[in-house]
Amino acid sequence: MKEGAQLEQAEAGNRYEVFHTDCPARDVVDHVTSRWGIWVLISLRSNDLRFYELRESIQGISEKMLAQTLRALVQDGLVWREVEPTTPPQVTYGLSEFGQEVSEPLTDLFNRITQHLPPRPAG
Incomplete structure (x- = not known):
């Protein structure tokens, strides 16, 4: 899927039907909210x-x-992926502009959750 395809679609006035099982935006939501997708996006927020x-x-x-x-x-x-042609190859990952936009509310959500949890018991 082309980066920003969802934004281009929405700007054109033809919104995705996200509740339809064939909607491509639904796949992206599934990947972002998967067990590990959220953690990858949050981990890449600060550094490549x-x-x-x-x-x-x-x-x-x-x-x-x-x-x-x-x-x-x-x-x-x-997420973008860059391979440096070394032996062995070094692969670096970072957030695209779209990934930064998507991960921002996730970071806010995590901050709100951790701020409102009771203090951890000592031990």
Whole structure:
């Protein structure tokens, strides 16, 4: 999917039918709100990261799930991927402009949740 395709569609006045099962925007929402998609987007908000840095920043994610999640987010245009031709290749990921826009309310949501949770018990 081309980056920003959703925005172009909305600006043209032809909004996506997000409640229809064939809507391409629905796939993007599924990828963003998947178990690991949210964590990838939040992790990339502050810095571009290499694959293993990203894996270390998200506790509990397997290499396989991280690779699948990144592949979907790159395809959706939320995340960019850059490969440096070294041995072994170094792959860096970051948020596209679309990814920054989408991840902003997620960051706000996480901040609100953590600010309103009761203090953690000492121990």
